[in-house]
Amino acid sequence: MNAPADTSFSRSWTTLRDEKARRLAVVAPWIEDGVLPRARIVDALEALIRPGDRVALEGDNQKQADFLSRSLAQVDPTKVSGIHLLISSISRPEHLTLFERGIAHKVDFAFAGPQSLRVAQLLEDGQLEVGAIHTYVELYARMFVDLAPRVALLCADKADRHGNLYTGPNTEDTPTIAEAAAFRHGIVIVQVNEIVDELPRVDIPGSWVDVVVEADRPFAIEPLFTRDPRHIGDLQVLTAMLAIRGIYEAYGVTSLNHGIGFDTAAIELILPTYGAELGLKGKICRNWTLNPHPTLIPAIESGWVESVHCFGSEVGMEAYIAARPDVFFTGRDGSLRSNRVLCQLAGQYGVDLFIGSTLQIDADANSSTVTRGRLAGFGGAPNMGHDPRGRRHASEAWLKLLKAEGGPAAASSGVARGRKLVVQLAETYKKGGEPTFVDELDAVSVGAKSGMPIAPVMIYGDDVSHVVTEEGIAYLHKAQGVEERRAALAAVAGVTPIGLRAEPARTAELRRRGIVAYPEDLGIRRGQAKRTLLAARSIDDLVEWSGGLYSPPARFRSW
Amino acid sequence: MNAPADTSFSRSWTTLRDEKARRLAVVAPWIEDGVLPRARIVDALEALIRPGDRVALEGDNQKQADFLSRSLAQVDPTKVSGIHLLISSISRPEHLTLFERGIAHKVDFAFAGPQSLRVAQLLEDGQLEVGAIHTYVELYARMFVDLAPRVALLCADKADRHGNLYTGPNTEDTPTIAEAAAFRHGIVIVQVNEIVDELPRVDIPGSWVDVVVEADRPFAIEPLFTRDPRHIGDLQVLTAMLAIRGIYEAYGVTSLNHGIGFDTAAIELILPTYGAELGLKGKICRNWTLNPHPTLIPAIESGWVESVHCFGSEVGMEAYIAARPDVFFTGRDGSLRSNRVLCQLAGQYGVDLFIGSTLQIDADANSSTVTRGRLAGFGGAPNMGHDPRGRRHASEAWLKLLKAEGGPAAASSGVARGRKLVVQLAETYKKGGEPTFVDELDAVSVGAKSGMPIAPVMIYGDDVSHVVTEEGIAYLHKAQGVEERRAALAAVAGVTPIGLRAEPARTAELRRRGIVAYPEDLGIRRGQAKRTLLAARSIDDLVEWSGGLYSPPARFRSW
Known part of the structure; x- marks a missing residue:
């Protein structure tokens, strides 16, 4: 044996735990009956966070620990500075105030939609350093590897005086971040809307929580998954018909994830009409992983939907969900249990199809929602919008994309696998006349300008199995070789720079071989593609379908 | 609006919840002070499970809900029959008794190592139907999609009289299966070793649990991750040196997952000797996702290891882990918090390298641990042993495998990405003289004989970046095209059928171009590859390194 060096016995192995205890001892005298008084929050943050700490701040695309982020922006930068922020979504103005004031310096994040211009500016000014941009689950994954948080700032609906938490329908990321911090001797601080004696259910045990504070107002939450059917046009109905006929029916897609665009909302809304006409009820679209989209209500009410597992909830859907426990994952209290990590896992490995809208596609079907000047990030799409190569279980749909590994030369080895359907939906031209x-x-260019090591591609082309436009469907997975794949894509790209490269004779051949399908090839009459096919044509219609249970936020009401 | 059909308002939307309440009402009178008396367990299972139910039975490769599985095997098959079993690992004899007695008929699972011959037999006899074979996380993913359990049979260390659970270091799969069942109106039944008044910490809240029963003896648990250094030979030391010099150092691998073979144990054991000699401490192998391997103790004690996140625990490591909270994820009670799903997520997305041993490799680097006649399944390796195409964050190691998407033709589109290091370790010949x-x-052939839709490949060749044998390293990711890739692999395949195809001139060229490296190319002297390089050469040495904290199971003790 190579004898252990003496040093191995002289070092401390409890530095993290000891440091946590030291900091908590400062705030312990302030705690009243298990709760930190609200007025003490800035003092507490100054005592509990040290310069340079890694701090996870809960704020995904829906709920936000905004009382804590507003309070953090008020700390004295001579006491707390240069922290390394871990945040799913940079969404609120004060998130960037942290950098302007020097409280934070580095950030690892996933999405920066509303604040992306300011992020780019701070980056240029050297006030903000980006660690990396992630898809959601990568960021959580790293919290268990090299980015364990020293402090986690979280939010929940209710707490009791033992620190047990009730998140209600918006469980989302909270348990995952809490676990990463609590079990690595990080300090878990939670804002809640209300302190109660008894919780409706426990979503996170009190033994994971260090400090609870009642917020000045309920946590901020955005209804990001509500699409008003009034904004769905005939072209989107046509695209939806193509997807149902040429993909869902053709491959027998029973489990799926939908993106959040109007194109996928159109699919949801024509299941009870066009889908029923095709006799597909019970045969497709049974098990879903997605947020509770209001546009899914008619399909649920018509008996299409067996189950929906959710990343998060959606404002206004609470009573409807509580009344449909056969469909949604709900707790003993009756309300939704969402879980972003588990829904991402389900959406990655447990479903056969991902379909989403995109803003730009190149000749090889690489796509991105990044537009000039904006460093928007990724959110959850990359995790679900790829062929998961760790998948080993087969299903009918997955096997229909069977291919031999290593190309024809390797087929003799007997090794093959199926493939996930990764579908991109796009109109050939965007509103405003820009080609898609x-x-x-x-x-x-955004990646290069921002100094990113690689371009921020949302979905890589070689993961895409199908592209659907108002022109038709390109069955990319059936194409042989790069050139044929490009020809198939060009055939559905309309009069864009890419589409203009299509050669009519080649396209005709691709249609004969089933590598490209136009509406007429699928028996779809363009004349039938009308808004009248939508099972609901307004938010009001959705409320009616729900029997009055859906309660849309004010901005979506027209009455 | 297309008016809702009348039927949508007449159906019940609470059938699952109502059915759960009906069943629980039967056993409610038997509950005494929050706990089901042990003698009532068979009656309770007969009341709570209906024919054809989907039943999740906890039993991964480590801990087993064996009191519940033994009890389930005793139910009356005229009362409970044809259930659909969801089980991570078919490991215990009574798991198959369920099929012999007709209590269960269908199974979805991930691994069947010890029982794989019996599985194959029951399959042939028509007494067992396989839904699909999964990698662990896929099976959990489907529990949130199309395989939600009606009943979950779980195990924990302790419970209080409110149903709160303490799993101790072996948290593993329990929270995930509990969540899938509890929030989809399934019935959660938990065996515990002990009922106590106050738990050391809460791992699962009582509001997720329906029935608690004290088991007749502590749950079964296997020390599957303990490798006795006495069985590591000089060849494995050489392979370990190659991996450290030619991969870990060359790519700057700081975060990683190790498989459970003797080859990777050898790497762990020469970090404090050979690794230190190369000056690599602090530069490689800092953040780990793996079970608490005893062979990691010398590296931990020598200060190599910043963090270890675990799928599960390992028998005998409890006191050592509790004394090293700076390294391990532990709770307020001091003991490990493991979590299989989160560690799999970390191992998939959060680390740069997966390295594992395999039993067979074909010319394209496809590999499998399946051997003739055995339908062993997958376990966790496929999830970590692939290039995760949803990854978007960059790291130094990942970027060193940068490649343009779509091959050279597509490079002009500016789209590229890095790649995970997926390394396969193998000796060219197995013990017994069979070529690897x-x-x-x-x-x-096993797949074809068992009627599987595709062959049960563990790691697909196109995901493999490197193959290491005692001959050298094939840097497959650097090879251009299928033929060159095969030549690189053949160059390290020794005198096997594949290796004999290597042409000396071609191999010399591949070595010049850095696509193949032999020990001398990396400055490694074969003569140095001796067992004396191992920081510990026996279990006793490991105990000594741990300062007596590691307490190996009896079967590993020689004293």
Whole structure:
């Protein structure tokens, strides 16, 4: 044996735990009956966070620990500075105030939609350093590897005086971040809307929580998954018909994830009409992983939907969900239990199809929602919008994309596998007249300008099995070789720079071989593609379908 | 609006919840002070499970809900029959008794190592139907999609009289299965070793649990991750040196997952000797996702290891882990918090390298641990042993495998990405004289014989970046095209059927171009590859390194 060096016995192995205890001892005298008085929050943050700490701040695309983020922006930068922020979504103005004031310096994040211009500016000014941009689950994954938080700032609906937490329908990321911090001797601080004696249910045990504070107002939450059917046009109905006929029916897609665009909302809304006409009820679209989209209500009410597992909830859907426990995952209290990590896992490995809208696609079907000047990030799409190569279980739909590994040469080895359906939906031209199909994604120049090591591509082309436009469907997974794949894509790209490269004779051949399908090839009459096919044509219609249970936020009401 | 059909308002939306309440009402009178008396367990299972139910039975490769599985095997098959079992690992004899007695008929699972011959037999006799074979996380993912359990049979260390659970270090799969069942109106039944008044910490809240029963003896648990250093030979030391020098150092691998073989144990054991000699401490192998391997103790004690996140625990490591909270994820009670799903997520997305041993490799680097006649399944390796295409964050190691998407033709589009290091370790010949490198994997014929839709390949060749044998390293990711890739693999495949195809001139060229490296190319002297390099050469040495904290199970003790 190579004898242990003496040093191995002289070092401390409890530095993290000891430091946590030291900091908590400062605030312990302030705690009243298990709760930190609200007025003490800035003092507490100054005592509990040290310069340079890694701090996870809960704030995904829906709920926000905004009382804590507003309070953090008020700390004295001579006491707390240069922290390394871990945040799913940079969404609120005060998130960037942290950098302007020097309280934070580095950030690892996933999405920066509303604040992306300011992020780019702070980056240029050297006030903000980006660690990396992640898809949601990567960021959580790293919290168990090299980015364990020293402090986690979280939010929940209610707490009791033992620190047990009730998140209600918006469980989302909270348990995951709490676990990463609590079990690595990080300090878990939670804002709640209300302190109660008894919780409706426990979502997170009190032994994971260090400090609870009642917020000045309920946590902020955005209804990001509500699509008003009034904004769905005939072209989107046509695209939806193509997807149902040419993909869902053709491959027998029973389990799926939908993106949040109007195109996928159109699919949801024509299941009870066009889908029923095709006799597909019970045969497709049974098990879903997605947030509780209001546009899914008619399909649920018509008996299409067996189950929906959710990343988060959606404002206004609470009573409807509580009344439909056969469909939604709900707790003993009756309300939704969402879980972003587990729904991402389900959406990655447990379903056969991902379908989402995109803003730009290049000749190889690489796509991105990044547009010039904006460093928007990724959110959850990359995790679900790829062929998961760790998948080993087969299903009918997955096997229909069976291919031999290593190309024809390797087929003799007997090794093959199926493939997930990864579908991109796009109109060939965006509103405003910009082409969707382009020679180079804006993401390439945005990435280069921001000093990113690689371009921020949302979905890589080689993961995409199908592209659907108002022109038709490109069955990319059936194409042989790069050139044929490009020809198939060009055939559905309309009069964009990419589409203009299509050669009519080649397209005709691809249609004969089933690599491209136009509406007429699928028996779809363009004349039938009308808004009248939508099971609901307004938010009001959705409320009616729900029997009055859906209660849309004010901004979506027209009455 | 297309008016809702009348039927949508007449159906019940609470059938699952109502059915759960009906069943629980039967056993409610038997509950005494929050706990089901042990003698009532068979009656309770007969009341709570209905024919054809989907039943999740906890039993991964480590801990087993064996009191519940033994009890389930005793139910009356005229009362409970044809259930659909969801089980991570078919490991215990009574798991198959369920099929012999007709209590269960269908199974979805991940691994069947010890019982794989019996599984194959029952399958042939028509007494067992396989839904699909999964990698662990896929099975959990489907519990949130199309395989939600009606009943979950789980195990924990302790419970209080409110049903709150303490799992101790072996948290593993329990929270995930509990969540899938509890929030989809399934019945959660938990065996515990002990009922106590106050738990050391809460791992699962009581509001997720329906029935608690004290088991007749502590749950079964296997020390599957303990490798006795006495069985590590000089060849494995050489392979370990190659991996450290030619991969870990060359790519700057700081975060990683190790498989459970003796080859990776050898790497762990020469970090404090050979690794230190190369000056690599602090530069490689800092953040780990793996079970608490005893062979990691010398590296931990020598200060190499910043963090270890675990799928599960390991028998005998409890006191050592509790004394090293700076390294391990532990709770307020001091003991480990493991979590299989989160560690799999970390191992998939959060680390740069997966390295594992395998039993067979074909010419394209497809590999499998399946051997003739055995339908062993997958376990966790496929999830970590692939290039995760949803990854978007960059790291130094990942970027060193940068490649343009779509091959050279697509490079002009500016789209590229890095890649995870997926390394396969193997000796060219197995003990017993069977070649490791073969023309066709046994998995191909086993799959065909078992009626599987595709061959049960563990790691697909196109995901593998490196193969390391005692001959050298094939840097497969650097090879251009299928033929060069095969030549690189053949160059390290020794005198196996695959290796004999290597042409000396071609191999010399591949070595010049850095696509193949032999020990001398990396400055490694074969003569140095001796067992004396191992920081511990026996279990006793490991105990000494741990300062007596590691307490190996009896079977590993020689004193």
